Amino acid sequence: MELNDKKVPEVVIKRLPRYYRYLRELLNQDIRRISSNALSKKMNVTASQIRQDFNYFGGFGQQGYGYNVEHLITEIGNILGLNDGEKMIIIGAGNLGRALANHNSFIKRGFKLIGIFDNDNRIVGSSINGIRVMSDSEIESFVQANNVDIAILTLPRSAVHDMANRLVKCGIRGILNFSYSELDVPESVPVENVHLSDMLMTLSYRIKNQKD
């Protein structure tokens, strides 16, 4: 598969995980081949949009016959880097950190959680989902020794900026940030911010604009 030279738009990137999820569901139902029309109905995206999206990545096979679901999963999985076995750590072992550590769909997607860190000595040494909680001070040596790819931050707002700087310095490749604060890190380290209240606000908008 070759990437086209065209820059892939943000909205298309955001749709890739959705395609991946839907296609996995199809395969679970033993559906082996699907047309862009059928996929379009399931996903609430137009068929031409789907074809356009896929064209950014070379098209993924013959339209007339529909798409081979398994092939599509492999291709999109490769594009998303899911077959690279990326190594993750969670920093912050509070309720959210614990919830994420127990979130098995992460593991199903090929990500490997290899460490959890906290600065609370009462928690350090305990285990969450079979993984030992280590001390904050061990982060740098751990990230370097284990070539950690992704850090998931579930820290208070006041602590997150220093932590992001420490992680960038020791070579982290990407950050998933649950703290309600935009990080100021170099462009070479991508950050995804999870804004839980944005989703609540979107829902609120939909409720308000419901015809009833």
Next chain:
Amino acid sequence: MELNDKKVPEVVIKRLPRYYRYLRELLNQDIRRISSNALSKKMNVTASQIRQDFNYFGGFGQQGYGYNVEHLITEIGNILGLNDGEKMIIIGAGNLGRALANHNSFIKRGFKLIGIFDNDNRIVGSSINGIRVMSDSEIESFVQANNVDIAILTLPRSAVHDMANRLVKCGIRGILNFSYSELDVPESVPVENVHLSDMLMTLSYRIKNQKD
């Protein structure tokens, strides 16, 4: 403010909470007026996109002078229904439910958490963030007696469909679903699905496509 007749596109709806957040940050920094150009730089959206987005809702004031930040916050807050004091319950008091119950940015946005429910009798009766955990069986009467607007579901996949049906029957207005499963509810009840692994997949894509 009058809504234009044009249907507001999905991407614009998704940007509204981001506008809201950025504008609140500006006001916190005591910035009272901002041009679409300045807002555009901060938000990584083009200035013409911002003007287009705002035009769906009547435009929000004179371009030449820039936007009045406080006015914009009020208007967008109204559009998002943030001034309606929507009442929420959390169903599922596991780690994720607890994390959300302690998530103060929800409350800052005008949402009111008024109940937490679980089916584990060891938890029922305890308190999280000052709110008593009630039994699953009390959901219907509570929702009806208190006109609950939003239910936040942090349940196992196997339990979420039955619960969604129960909630629809007793008149819930919207659902924020953290369970990894699409809900089959009537269109009149909007659902926002929070797919944590989608965000991880997007991050993985960005790492993989990083020029380095």
